[in-house]
Structure formats: structure tokens, C-alpha cells
Amino acid sequence: MGWAMPSLADLLVAALAVRPYFLGPGWETLLSDANAGLHILTGDMIRAAGRAPASEPFSFTLPAKAWFAWEWLTAVSASALHSWAGLGGVAVAAAALLAAWTALVYRNCVESGRQWILSAVLTMAACQAAANHMLARPHLITWVLLALAVGLCLKDRRAEGRLIWMLVPLSLVWANLHGGFLTLPVYLGLTAAGLAAEWLITGREAEKRRAAAKYAGLAGACLAVTVANPYGVQLHVHIFEYLRAGWLKGLVQEYHAPSAKLGEPYYWFCGLALAAGLACVSQLRRREVAGPAAALFFGWAAFQSARHIPVFLTVALPVVAGEGARALEWLARRDPRRSLAATWLQMDAQMLGQASRFSLLLPAFFALALAMPARLGAPADFPARDFPAPMVRAQAAALEQRRLFTTDAWADYVLYHLYPRTRVFVDGMNDFFGPEIGLEYLEMLEAGPRTGELFERWGFEAALVPARGPLARWLKAQDGWEAVAEDRQSALFRRVKR
Numbered sequence: 223m224g225w226a227m228p229s230l231a232d233l234l235v236a237a238l239a240v241r242p243y244f245l246g247p248g249w250e251t252l253l254s255d256a257n258a259g260l261h262i263l264t265g266d267m268i269r270a271a272g273r274a275p276a277s278e279p280f281s282f283t284l285p286a287k288a289w290f291a292w293e294w295l296t297a298v299s300a301s302a303l304h305s306w307a308g309l310g311g312v313a314v315a316a317a318a319l320l321a322a323w324t325a326l327v328y329r330n331c332v333e334s335g336r337q338w339i340l341s342a343v344l345t346m347a348a349c350q351a352a353a354n355h356m357l358a359r360p361h362l363i364t365w366v367l368l369a370l371a372v373g374l375c376l377k378d379r380r381a382e383g384r385l386i387w388m389l390v391p392l393s394l395v396w397a398n399l400h401g402g403f404l405t406l407p408v409y410l411g412l413t414a415a416g417l418a419a420e421w422l423i424t425g426r427e428a429e430k431r432r433a434a435a436k437y438a439g440l441a442g443a444c445l446a447v448t449v450a451n452p453y454g455v456q457l458h459v460h461i462f463e464y465l466r467a468g469w470l471k472g473l474v475q476e477y478h479a480p481s482a483k484l485g486e487p488y489y490w491f492c493g494l495a496l497a498a499g500l501a502c503v504s505q506l507r508r509r510e511v512a513g514p515a516a517a518l519f520f521g522w523a524a525f526q527s528a529r530h531i532p533v534f535l536t537v538a539l540p541v542v543a544g545e546g547a548r549a550l551e552w553l554a555r556r557d558p559r560r561s562l563a564a565t566w567l568q569m570d571a572q573m574l575g576q577a578s579r580f581s582l583l584l585p586a587f588f589a590l591a592l593a594m595p596a597r598l599g600a601p602a603d604f605p606a607r608d609f610p611a612p613m614v615r616a617q618a619a620a621l622e623q624r625r626l627f628t629t630d631a632w633a634d635y636v637l638y639h640l641y642p643r644t645r646v647f648v649d650g651m652n653d654f655f656g657p658e659i660g661l662e663y664l665e666m667l668e669a670g671p672r673t674g675e676l677f678e679r680w681g682f683e684a685a686l687v688p689a690r691g692p693l694a695r696w697l698k699a700q701d702g703w704e705a706v707a708e709d710r711q712s713a714l715f716r717r718v719k720r
Contacts, residue, residue, distance in 0.1 A: 230577040232584055234328060234342050238349045239321040240584070243313075244591070244598055250605040251356060252316055253309075256631065257650040258300065258358045259604070259638025262312065264291055265301025274452065278654050280637050282625055282645040283680075289654060290453060290460050295398040296360040303592075310595030310602055316358035318588040319366050323532075324349060325580060326369035327539060333376045334540035335547035337570050338577035344494075344539050344546075351490035352532040355476065361529075364402030367392060369536045371406050375413065376540060379433075379512075390443045397448035401461050404448075405533060409516050410441035416512030423509045464653045476529045484528060491531050495521055498538040501545035513541040609635040610686060610712035617714050620706050624684040624716075627677070629667065632686060632712075647680060669696035682717065689713040 242248030260280065268274050274291035278284060291297060303311045327348055331341035355361070371389055378386040389406065396403040414437035421430035451457050482488055498521055502514035517538040524534035553563035591598045603611060614621065614636060621636060622643040628636060633646040648655050648663050655663070666673050669692035685703070687693045694713045697703045706714040 228581050228583045229579050230338070230573060231325070231328065231580050234345070234577075235321055235325045235580075235584060238346060239324040240317070240587070243317045243600075248317075248356075249313060249599070249601050250607055251353075252358050253313055253601065253604045254608045255357045255359060255650070256604045256609060256634035256638055258309075258312060258316075259634050260650055261293065261297045261300045261360065262304045262309075263301075263637060263641055264294070265297035265299070265304075268294060268298050269301055278651070280633075280641060280646060280649050280651075281655075283647055283655060283659060287654070290457065292451075292453070292457055292460065293360045293398075293400050294452060295395075296363060296400060307592055307595050308602055309604070310600030311592055313358055313600045314588065314591045314595045314598075316362055317591075319362040320356055321584060321588070323362065323365040323369055323536075325584075326366065326373055327536060329578070329580075330369060330373045330376055330536075330540045331543035332574075332578045333373060333380075335543035336574070337543070337547045337550070337567070338574050339566065339570050340546050340550070341543055342577075344543055347490050347494055348532075348535045348539055351487050351494055351535060353487045354484055355529065355532050360400040361402060361532075363396075363400045364405060365532050365536060367396050367399075368402070368405055368409070368533060371409065372536060372540060375410075386440065389440060390447055393444035394447040394450050397451045397457070401457075401464070402533070404445075404458070404461060407441045407445040407448075408519075409537060410437050410444060412516040412519055413512045414438035414441055416515035419511040419515070420509060423511070477527050479526060480524065480528045480531065487531075491524070491535075494535060494539070494542070495524070497542045497546075498534075501538075501542045504545045504548070505541065513544075517541045604635055604638070610709075611635075613686065613707060613709060613712045613714060614639055617707055620714060620716060621684060621686065625680070625682050626684050626686060627666065627680075627682045628686040629688070630663070636686065647682070667691070667693055669693045674700075684717070685715045687713055687715070 243252065263280070264274070267279065268291065274294050275289060277287060278289040300312055300315075303315055307314070324345060328341055328345040331344050332338055335341060371392065374386050374389060377383070389410070393403060393406055396406065414434050417430055417434035417437060421427060421434055424430060448458070449455050453460070480488055480491055484491075498517050502517055505511075505514050517534075520530065520534040520537045523530040550563045550567060554567050557564070591600065596602060606612065608631075610632060618640060621640055624644060625647070626633075626636065626644055627647050630648050630650050630652060633649040636644060637646060637649060648659065652660065662672075662676055665671075666676050667687075673693070673696060684706075685693070685697060687697070689708055689710060689712055694708075694715075697713075697715045698705065702718055703715045704718050706716050708714070
């Protein structure tokens with residue numbers, strides 16, 4: 223019966239991860255990256271041919287270069303869902319993944335600190351800090367699976383069992399869903415190293431040694447099974463090269479180090495990072511190393527690149543919840559009768575059971591939403607606020623059969639609607655094109671000194687560019703180009719044959 227009745231935990235997740243989409247403007251943010259369209263198209267091709275394309279199918283730039291459909295299983299799933307429920311169904315699935323991540327982060331905090339109010343506050347802050355990265359893209363799968371893995375580790379550290387070994391088959395599936403699968407062996411390896419350090423510090427206790435050996439073996443097993451993918455170890459090499467490609471920072475905003483440019487989420491992230499740092503210091507003073515080892519490493523990664531913020535939050539918040547609970551209990555013991563902390567803990571304990579379980583209400587709701595996404599408000603297209611939707615609809619004929627120059631973000635949108643009739647210069651799979659083409663793309667977008675030379679070399683036949691950008695002004699001044707159409711957002715040009 224408990225699974226059928228809604229709980230406080232359901233209400234919390236509904237408020238944080240459901241309301242912004244079904245009762246707010248959250249869809250525009252969720253679909254503000256049309257890269258989901260490329261995954262759908264990739265899945266369409268895999269389902270039709272029974273295999274992934276050997277070379278990049280969307281651009282005319284590097285027709286012979288090998289291409290990795292490194293999230294092929296996600297692409298196939300997105301394609302099947304799109305065929306059944308349209309883009310609205312894909313958006314609903316992304317919202318469901320965000321709800322699952324929110325629920326798991328909250329549950330992990332409760333597991334660590336045994337306090338639901340503190341866990342709810344931390345989860346709310348995490349949702350705010352990760353807001354810029356809540357996009358309908360495969361990385362949401364890594365958020366969910368990592369949160370699931372962290373939860374299994376927390377349970378295993380509290381009471382050992384065999385369930386932790388489920389992480390091995392989970393890793394195998396994960397490697398075919400998203401490139402973030404390497405996060406799990408790293409997390410487990412850091413945990414093993416931390417436990418080994420505790421073994422050395424605390425007098426070489428046999429229990430610590432066994433735990434360190436188990437997590438080291440688990441990390442190795444999880445890494446080993448990830449070679450079971452269509453590309454084998456080449457996928458790992460590709461991911462390593464991708465992670466060390468510093469030139470991508472010039473193309474993708476989320477690869478930059480966190481800064482005030484992120485807006486409000488930046489300040490939430492800084493606050494949680496400070497709390498995590500204090501929690502790690504507290505644990506290290508008690509000679510507990512496993513939790514801080516992982517939290518500090520992923521915290522360092524988050525300060526290097528904003529895209530790692532949700533991963534850091536997933537790993538670090540249980541550490542914060544555990545130390546926050548200890549601090550509240552210490553305050554309550556100092557004055558158990560009149561302490562605000564004592565009152566907090568009493569209220570928390572009374573509702574912990576109701577606030578720490580979930581019912582089937584939210585899964586049932588998302589199942590209903592997938593069956594009728596449009597009726598529940600899910601959009602049928604990417605938002606016109608971010609993409610040139612009116613231009614693409616009105617000028618589809620002018621965009622077909624063209625060697626098109628457009629922004630990498632807009633390219634994904636154009637391809638979603640017009641592929642295979644249109645090919646682009648670069649698309650949202652930025653890592654495929656390499657630094658030389660990436661820099662040429664940026665120079666043309668800014669109408670740099672070599673723009674004319676590059677336009678001739680690449681033989682562009684059409685250009686869809688921001689109406690108020692420097693490239694639009696440059697094209698208007700060229701004799702070999704003429705304007706086809708223009709609105710407040712975008713301008714379409716075509717080459718004039720003379």
C-alpha cells in the first residue's frame with residue numbers, strides 16, 4: 223500500500239523536477255540544445271541499416287574521417303521513442319531522467335545523514351546549481367547511473383552485501399549509453415584509495431584492507447567490461463582524446479571553468495563547493511579518507527569545467543549531508559531542551575519514514591506523459607527563442623541540397639528538420655572536426671580576415687547566420703552573395719552564380 227500512496231519524497235521531487243516542465247517554462251531550457259536531434263537521426267540510421275555510420279553523415283567537411291556513434295544505444299532508444307511519441311516524448315523522457323536524478327540525490331543524502339529536511343535543502347540547492355546543464359542530452363543518463371552507483375556504495379559501506387556487484391553489468395550497459403561511463407571506475411578507484419589510506423592511518427585494520435581490496439577489484443571489473451562496445455578499447459582512446467582537447471573550450475561554453483557568467487547557478491555551486499570542502503576537512507580530521515578523496519577530485523574537475531558540476535554534486539552531497547547531520551546532532555546535545563537544532567531533529571525524526579520513501583506516483587505520471595506528451599504540454603519542436611524555426615519552415619527549399627554554413631547549434635536544428643536533403647559545415651558533434659576546422663569556423667563566424675578565402679575553399683552555397691552578427695554584415699557587402707530572407711533572429715544568404 224505504501225507504494226501506491228504519495229509521500230513527502232514524491233512531493234519534493236515533483237516540486238523540484240516535475241513542476242518546472244509541466245507547470246512552468248522549463249521545456250524551453252530542456253530543449254535549448256538541438257543536439258538531441260542528431261542523436262535521434264543517428265538512431266534512425268542505425269535502426270534502418272543495422273549498424274552505425276562509419277563516417278560522419280551530417281557534414282560535407284570530412285567525408286572520409288572515421289566517426290564514433292559512441293552513444294549508439296541512447297541514439298537507438300531516442301529514435302524509437304521519437305518514432306512513437308515525437309520530440310515531445312523525447313523531452314518527457316529527459317524530464318523523467320532529471321526526476322530520477324533528483325530522487326536519487328535526495329535518497330543518497332538521506333542514506334548518509336538520516337535527516338530528510340537537510341537532505342531536501344541540499345537537493346534543492348543541487349537542482350539550482352545544475353540548472354544550466356539540464357538539457358535533453360545523453361549526459362543525463364550518466365547523472366542517473368552515477369547517483370544510483372553512489373547509493374549502492376553508501377548502502378554497502380553501511381552493511382556489506384552482494385548488491386554492489388550489480389555495478390559490473392551496469393557498467394557494461396552504461397558504456398553503450400554515454401561516454402561518462404568512465405566516471406564510475408574513477409569513483410570506485412578513488413574510494414578504494416581512500417579506504418587503503420584509512421587502513422594505513424588507523425592501524426592496518428583487516429576490515430579496511432578487505433574493503434579497499436573489494437573496491438579496487440570492483441573498479442577494475444567495471445572498467446574491464448566497458449570494452450564490450452562496438453568500438454572496443456578505441457572508444458576509451460577517443461574519450462581520452464576528447465577530454466584533453468583544450469581547443470573545444472573555444473567552441474562550447476559549458477567546457478569553460480565556472481564563472482559568474484553562468485548566472486545564479488554559479489553562486490549555488492560555490493556555496494555547495496564550500497560546504498563540501500568543510501565537510502571533507504571534518505571527515506579528514508576523523509581520519510576518514512574515502513568520501514573526501516572522491517569529493518575533492520570531482521570538485522577539482524568541476525572547477526576546471528562547468529560540465530562536471532552535476533557529477534561533483536552527485537558524489538559530494540552525501541558527504542555534506544553526513545557531516546551536516548553530525549553538526550546538528552552536536553548542537554542539539556549542547557542544550558537538548560531549548561536548542562533550535564534539537565527541535566529541528568525532533569521534527570525531522572517524526573517525518574523521516576514518510577519523507578524517505580517513494581511511491582509509484584511519479585513513474586505512473588511519466589508513463590502517462592509519454593503516452594500523451596502534447597496534451598500534457600510537452601513541445602513538438604525545439605524553442606523558436608533559440609533556433610531559427612520560422613526561417614527553416616519558410617525557406618526549406620532554399621536550404622535543401624546546399625553546402626550550408628551556419629552555427630554549430632543551428633546546424634543541429636536544420637539537420638533535425640531537413641536531413642538528408644541538407645549538409646552542413648560543422649554540427650554539434652564538435653570533437654569530430656578537430657582544432658584546425660574549429661578555429662576556421664570561429665574565424666568565419668566572426669568575419670575574420672580570412673573569411674573570403676575560407677568561404678571559397680569550402681565552397682559554401684548558402685549561409686544561415688545570426689541577423690545582427692558580423693558575418694551577416696560581411697555577407698551583405700559581398701558581390702557574390704545575396705540575401706534570401708531576414709528576420710530579427712536570422713538571415714539567409716545564397717551564393718550568386720555569375
